Structures are given as structure tokens and as C-alpha cells.
Amino acid sequence: MWNIHQAYIDGAFVPVQGSERLEIVSPATGQPIGTVTLANRDDAKRAIEAASRAQPVLAGSTRAQRIDMLRRLEAAVLARTEQICEATIEEYGGPLARSRWVSNYASQCFADTARMLEGYEFERRMGDAIVRMEPVGVAGLIAPWNSTAGSICSKLASAIAAGCASVIKPSEFSPLQAQVVTEALHEAGLPAGAVNVLLGRGGDVGDEIATHPAIAKISFTGSTATGKLIARAGLDTLKRVSLALSGKSATLVLDDADLPAVLPMALGAAFMNNGQACVAGTRLLIPNPQMAQAIELLRAAAAAMRVGDPRDPATAVGPLASKAQFERVQRYIRRGIEQGATLVAGGEGRPEGFDKGWFVRPTVFGNVRNDMDIAREEIFGPVLSVIGYDGEDEAVAIANDSPYGLQAYVFSSQQQRALDVASRLRAGTVLVNRVTPELSAPFGGVKQSGIGREFGLFGMEAFLEPKTVAVAQPG
Ligand code: NAD
Numbered sequence: 001m002w003n004i005h006q007a008y009i010d011g012a013f014v015p016v017q018g019s020e021r022l023e024i025v026s027p028a029t030g031q032p033i034g035t036v037t038l039a040n041r042d043d044a045k046r047a048i049e050a051a052s053r054a055q056p057v058l059a060g061s062t063r064a065q066r067i068d069m070l071r072r073l074e075a076a077v078l079a080r081t082e083q084i085c086e087a088t089i090e091e092y093g094g095p096l097a098r099s100r101w102v103s104n105y106a107s108q109c110f111a112d113t114a115r116m117l118e119g120y121e122f123e124r125r126m127g128d129a130i131v132r133m134e135p136v137g138v139a140g141l142i143a144p145w146n147s148t149a150g151s152i153c154s155k156l157a158s159a160i161a162a163g164c165a166s167v168i169k170p171s172e173f174s175p176l177q178a179q180v181v182t183e184a185l186h187e188a189g190l191p192a193g194a195v196n197v198l199l200g201r202g203g204d205v206g207d208e209i210a211t212h213p214a215i216a217k218i219s220f221t222g223s224t225a226t227g228k229l230i231a232r233a234g235l236d237t238l239k240r241v242s243l244a245l246s247g248k249s250a251t252l253v254l255d256d257a258d259l260p261a262v263l264p265m266a267l268g269a270a271f272m273n274n275g276q277a278c279v280a281g282t283r284l285l286i287p288n289p290q291m292a293q294a295i296e297l298l299r300a301a302a303a304a305m306r307v308g309d310p311r312d313p314a315t316a317v318g319p320l321a322s323k324a325q326f327e328r329v330q331r332y333i334r335r336g337i338e339q340g341a342t343l344v345a346g347g348e349g350r351p352e353g354f355d356k357g358w359f360v361r362p363t364v365f366g367n368v369r370n371d372m373d374i375a376r377e378e379i380f381g382p383v384l385s386v387i388g389y390d391g392e393d394e395a396v397a398i399a400n401d402s403p404y405g406l407q408a409y410v411f412s413s414q415q416q417r418a419l420d421v422a423s424r425l426r427a428g429t430v431l432v433n434r435v436t437p438e439l440s441a442p443f444g445g446v447k448q449s450g451i452g453r454e455f456g457l458f459g460m461e462a463f464l465e466p467k468t469v470a471v472a473q474p475g
Pocket residue numbers: 142143144145146147169170171172200201202203205206207210221222223224225226227229230244245246247277278279378380406444445449450
């Protein structure tokens with residue numbers, strides 16, 4: 001049993017002052033696996049004060065010192081890779097391959113950032129002026145429950161590279177993963193207060209971070225609704241905000257694509273991370289003349305997807321993370337049926353043979369119109385909406401007809417044609433004939449999928465501000 005009753009503040013694990021206790025429940029069995037005591041506003045204030053004391057140390061650090069901190073973080077997190085993977089499976093229900101990927105990424109992002117930092121120009125000449133990129137100040141890093149280790153580590157890597165001390169608030173619904181990562185961060189031996197981590201409610205600890213005058217910058221990943229609250233909360237003190245938010249990504253299969261080859265990839269993009277992925281390609285756009293063939297291929301591919309024990313390497317879809325998630329997905333499946341979509345695979349309830357755990361049936365809907373709720377709203381579970389189109393212009397119009405614009409996918413046997421379509425899509429990222437991201441490139445959304453970019457150079461620059469120093473020229 002896990003017992004997590006401490007926060008990490010000023011370089012030490014300390015008992016939290018908050019008193020709210022939450023039970024941690026295994027999503028695969030429904031059995032309790034631990035308890036967590038949540039921090040409160042006073043804990044958050046202590047963490048912010050510690051980060052404020054550390055800020056001059058971080059801001060004054062040299063490039064070499066920052067690279068050294070990143071390398072130490074990489075080594076400490078790398079040493080915990082197995083534990084991060086295990087916690088992701090146990091607490092979240094992440095399938096083995098995905099959990100491995102996430103836990104490897106947690107250390108990898110420090111290495112990638114260190115490499116990028118080696119060649120970064122902090123100072124540039126512009127006309128008579130010297131323009132110096134300076135750290136923005138103490139950063140609040142707020143993370144969701146669906147990609148805990150990755151979110152924490154990638155935000156922290158950017159903040160350290162820029163010279164910012166951090167107060168990290170992981171989701172109150174992923175305490176195990178947060179605890180393992182925090183132990184690794186502690187082992188990296190950074191200056192006291194450079195990194196502080198506390199688990200607490202969004203409306204309490206999160207709001208304190210989003211409003212406290214000593215916080216200069218918020219880097220938030222989570223839902224669009226919360227992102228708007230955070231942007232509003234930070235307005236009085238004009239905090240810089242980066243918001244990585246919800247998505248409803250479109251996958252465009254062009255009429256020259258090899259359907260048997262690309263549809264399994266498209267299904268994988270829709271159901272990755274048990275469908276609980278901001279970048280999940282949950283609207284699949286198929287040319288009408290090929291719809292019948294596509295539906296049959298999707299029906300077979302969905303039926304072949306193994307749902308079950310996330311530790312089993314053959315499992316494609318594990319349990320959803322919580323009862324709330326399970327109920328949310330059931331609601332959307334019911335709504336899809338009510339609004340006239342056709343069930344191609346899956347449906348309501350648990351898959352056959354499951355009477356416990358938050359397992360759902362991988363679900364594919366055909367005959368979906370883009371104005372149905374299942375096409376407009378982020379479901380955050382393995383539910384795919386298949387939409388027909390006639391001609392490329394209509395495909396692009398449907399893809400862009402969404403409040404969101406995080407990621408899109410294009411499949412075609414002609415690369416240039418796919419690139420031309422990609423250039424017309426309103427999305428922060430477009431993946432062409434692939435579903436794996438390029439992690440050194442900027443990541444983020446347009447429209448209501450967010451503001452700003454994460455990862456690599458752009459991720460670090462989100463924690464920097466240019467200062468212009470212009471000197472009188474002699475004579
Ligand atoms: P959420 O918005 O409910 O919570 C995210 C974090 O914000 C949590 O730590 C929560 O405690 C905190 N929070 C809640 N209310 C707050 C407030 N008023 N002030 C400050 N903090 C507050 O999101 P979630 O359910 O944890 O995560 C799922 C969502 O995250 C999905 O919409 C998904 O698309 C999105 N997401 C986006 C990305 C991306 O990179 N764009 C990545 C992962 C997840």
C-alpha cells in the first residue's frame with residue numbers, strides 16, 4: 001500500500017499541512033492501493049516562497065551549470081525508469097508499451113533539452129542593441145493525470161534550461177506517478193527550492209499558484225475549461241501563460257491511401273493511451289467511395305484489439321483511469337447512438353468477461369456528422385468517429401471545423417499531396433504517414449487547444465524574455 005502524505009518543498013520532503021485524504025484505487029481491479037493527503041494553500045505558499053528564494057540562484061547559473069543540472073536530472077530519472085513505468089501501469093492502467101514509452105521519455109527530455117541548450121544563443125545583436133534572453137522568473141507547472149511523468153519532466157527541463165525555479169502541481173489523481181518522479185528529482189541534488197512539488201486540488205493549490213504575485217509564469221497542461229480559468233486567474237498579475245489544452249484531432253485518409261496499411265495506424269492514433277490522449281486522432285475522415293471497405297477493415301481491426309491487463313504485452317487498451325472517466329465515456333457512447341451514429345464496433349458497458357475495473361469496449365462509430373457531440377467534444381476514451389467526405393476541399397473543411405486544433409494526421413501514398421493538405425490544416429502539429437511525434441519540434445495547439453509551445457527550443461523560450469540593452473555609440 002502506498003502512503004503519500006508529504007510535499008517536496010525547499011529540497012526536502014515535509015508533511016503537508018492540508019488534511020484532505022484521497023484513496024488511490026487500481027483502475028484494473030477497483031481495489032484500494034494507497035492513500036494520499038493533499039496539500040493546501042499554505043503548503044503552496046511555502047513552496048512558492050522556497051522557489052522565490054532559489055530564483056536568483058537559478059537565474060545567475062551559467063549555461064554549463066544548467067546543463068549539469070539537466071544531466072543530473074536525466075540520470076536520476078533514468079534510474080527510476082522501471083518504477084515510473086510500474087506506477088503508470090498500477091495507478092493509471094497504461095498499457096505496457098505506452099507506459100514504457102512515457103517512462104523513457106521522462107529522462108529523455110532532460111537529455112534533449114541539455115543538447116539543445118549547448119547551442120542556444122542567449123545573446124544576439126540587433127542594430128545597436130544587445131538582446132539578452134533572461135529567465136521570466138518563478139514558474140508554476142501544472143500537470144494533468146494522463147501524462148504525469150512526461151508533463152512534469154518536459155516542463156521542468158524547459159524551466160531549468162531557462163533558469164527558472166519551479167513549483168510543480170501534478171494532478172491530485174496521479175499521486176503515485178508524481179511521487180516516484182519527485183523522489184528522482186530530489187536525488188538529482190539541485191539547489192534547495194529550485195524544484196518544489198505538491199499534490200493538491202486545482203481550486204486550492206492550483207489557484208494559489210495561478211494567482212500568487214511571486215509566480216511569473218504558468219505552464220499548464222490540462223483541459224481547455226481549466227486553462228481558461230488559469231488564464232483569467234493570472235490576469236491581475238499579468239502572468240505569462242503557456243496552455244497545452246484539449247483536442248479533437250482529425251485523421252485525413254486521402255483517396256490514394258492504402259487502406260489496409262493505414263487504418264490500423266489510424267485506429268492506433270485514436271486509441272493510444274487508452275484513448276486518454278490530447279492528441280488522439282478521434283475523427284477519422286474517409287472518402288465516401290471507400291467508406292464501405294474502410295468500415296469493414298475498422299470493424300475487424302477494432303474487434304482484434306485486446307482489452308485487458310495493462311501488464312500483458314498483447315494488451316492494446318487497458319482500463320480507463322477512474323470511475324469518472326468510465327462514466328464519461330459511457331455517456332458519450334449513449335449520446336452517439338441517440339444522435340443517430342451507427343455502432344460499427346464496441347458500445348456501452350464493459351467488454352465481455354469483465355465485471356470489475358474501468359474497462360470499456362473500444363468503440364467505432366460510422367455515419368457520424370461533424371456536428372454531432374461525438375465529433376465536436378473531447379471524449380477522452382477509446383471512441384472513434386468516422387466521417388465521410390467528397391473531395392479534398394471537403395476533407396480539409398471538416399477537419400478545420402472544430403473549436404480545437406492540436407494535432408492532425410494525413411495519410412496518402414503521395415507525399416507532396418499529403419504535405420499540400422497538411423499546409424491547409426489548422427493544427428499545431430500535422431503528422432504525415434506516421435503517428436509518432438518529433439519531440440525536438442514545438443508542440444502545442446491553435447484555437448482552443450492552447451497558447452504557446454512546449455518542447456525543445458520553443459519550449460525553453462516560453463520561460464525566457466528578451467531584454468534589450470542599447471548603448472550610446474561613441475562619437
Ligand atoms: P484538468 O484541466 O481537469 O486538470 C489539469 C490540472 O489542472 C490538474 O493538476 C488540476 O488539479 C489542475 N486544476 C484544476 N482546476 C484548477 C484551477 N482552477 N486552477 C489551477 N489548477 C487547476 O485536466 P485533466 O482531467 O487532469 O487532464 C485531461 C485534459 O488534459 C484533457 O482535456 C486533455 O486533452 C488535456 N491534455 C492536454 C495535453 C496537451 O499537451 N495539449 C496533454 C495532456 C492532456
